[in-house]
Amino acid sequence: MQTKTIQPIHVLFFETETSFNNIMQYVRVVAHRLYQEAYRKKLEVTGPIYWIYKGADGNPETEFNLSIALPVSYSEAELADSEFKLKYLNPFECVAGHLYGSWQGLGRIYGELANELATQKRIISGENREIYLNMDFDNPENNITEVQIGIAR
Structure with missing residues (x-):
């Protein structure tokens, strides 16, 4: 586990309210459209896809804010004719860990990070990020995902 501060990042993003029960409709679909729009608008891609969760508590029915950036x-x-928007993500203080392999292991990584935060008596901010460093849908054992849990200042 590593504590770090992520500096502001300029992103093209999609935002919605959803729950874990309904989240699969965005997997692969939104990222694909984001890449297409970046190309169409001649925006230089500078990093991997981020999924940003605000207010997610792990309960499959809880509604939360999801940004895919x-x-x-x-x-x-000019993005007047786009379904997406541009913005800077705020600086983000977090603890981070890496998952190597299938996303079925995400719960374990979140649990390890949350336990470490509890041990350190740190307060969770309510925002989490997943950065998909490598996505291999045919061979999920090749996935590399950085999980970041926000820390309140």
Whole structure:
């Protein structure tokens, strides 16, 4: 586990309210459209896909805010005809860990990070991020995901 502060990141993003029961409709679909839109608007992609959860508590029925974001270089591109928006993600203080392999292991990583935070008596901010460093849908054992749990200052 590593504690770090993530500096602001400029992103092209999609945002919705959902629950874990309904989240599968966004998997692969939104990221694909984000990459297409970045190409269409001539935005330089500067990093991997982020999934940002605000208010998710692990309960499959709890509604929370989900942002799916693609880091892009700063641009004043006109997005009036786009389903997406541009913004800077705020600085983010977090603890981070890596999952190597299938996303079925995400619960374990979150549990390890949460236990470490409890041991350190740190307060969770309510925002978590997953950065998909490598996604291999045919061979999930090749996935590399960084999990970040926000810490209140």
